[in-house]
Amino acid sequence: MTFQFIHVTDTHLVPPGQTLYDLDPQARLRLCLDDIVRRHADAAFVVITGDLTHWGAPEAYAALRDELARLPLPVHLLLGNHDSRPNFLQAFPQAPLDENGFVQRVLDTPAGRCIFLDSNEPDVSWGVLCDRRLAWLDAELKAETDRPVFLFCHHPPFPVGIRKMDTIGLREPEKFAAVVRPHAARIRHFFFGHLHRPICGSWLGIPFSTMRATSHQVALDFVSDGIVPGSHEPPAYAVVRVDPDHVVVHFHDFLDRTNTFNL
Numbered sequence: 001m002t003f004q005f006i007h008v009t010d011t012h013l014v015p016p017g018q019t020l021y022d023l024d025p026q027a028r029l030r031l032c033l034d035d036i037v038r039r040h041a042d043a044a045f046v047v048i049t050g051d052l053t054h055w056g057a058p059e060a061y062a063a064l065r066d067e068l069a070r071l072p073l074p075v076h077l078l079l080g081n082h083d084s085r086p087n088f089l090q091a092f093p094q095a096p097l098d099e100n101g102f103v104q105r106v107l108d109t110p111a112g113r114c115i116f117l118d119s120n121e122p123d124v125s126w127g128v129l130c131d132r133r134l135a136w137l138d139a140e141l142k143a144e145t146d147r148p149v150f151l152f153c154h155h156p157p158f159p160v161g162i163r164k165m166d167t168i169g170l171r172e173p174e175k176f177a178a179v180v181r182p183h184a185a186r187i188r189h190f191f192f193g194h195l196h197r198p199i200c201g202s203w204l205g206i207p208f209s210t211m212r213a214t215s216h217q218v219a220l221d222f223v224s225d226g227i228v229p230g231s232h233e234p235p236a237y238a239v240v241r242v243d244p245d246h247v248v249v250h251f252h253d254f255l256d257r258t259n260t261f262n263l
Contacts, residue, residue: 011064013064020215046071078116126170128172189207207247
């Protein structure tokens with residue numbers, strides 16, 4: 001039987017009544033959730049891979065909590081570089097934490113183990129998986145070596161060619177790779193956010209994917225240096241379908257109505 005879940009990323013909520021790059025991130029998220037409920041209410045869960053808010057404001061987390069309360073399915077939240085761990089935990093006090101207080105957890109599902117990582121490092125834009133976070137990951141990967149694994153993080157551990165974004169990826173990615181590499185054969189997919197672009201490929205032989213945000217986007221620009229090239233391309237979420245012999249990731253531009261018709 002197919003196991004299905006929804007991947008959302010980079011919601012970037014701001015306090016209600018404010019806008020971000022001439023957009024209302026909360027209204028965008030509301031439309032995203034409405035579309036998920038209408039089309040995919042049978043999914044096992046929704047995962048949001050970080051940058052839940054843009055400035056880490058308490059009011060933005062409260063707005064996020066209110067929006068997510070409408071969903072009839074579980075939601076798993078990761079932190080990104082724009083997030084504030086203390087303010088997040090104030091709004092979501094039941095969020096699972098590891099023994100060191102990081103927003104990390106394992107979710108066992110019929111499809112395998114989902115491992116959610118916390119790469120947030122206060123006051124910087126790049127990601128960090130410190131020795132404590134990596135030790136936790138190492139232990140979880142070694143706990144059940146016969147089960148498939150799905151990894152989730154905010155920051156990618158490799159460059160993608162968009163120059164400014166490559167400077168704010170995961171720091172010391174070789175340490176992360178050293179923990180992951182012995183288990184690469186059973187890691188079926190790696191999901192992340194941060195880049196605001198539809199990108200897929202492989203890392204250490206592990207398939208990965210990310211996609212556009214529900215808010216603003218990053219333009220496909222391999223030339224500009226020193227700036228993040230922004231764009232207003234359509235927002236998206238992903239529908240992930242897992243079967244024993246394959247994983248399929250559908251990117252859905254939920255606001256796009258371009259030339260739709262019946263075949």
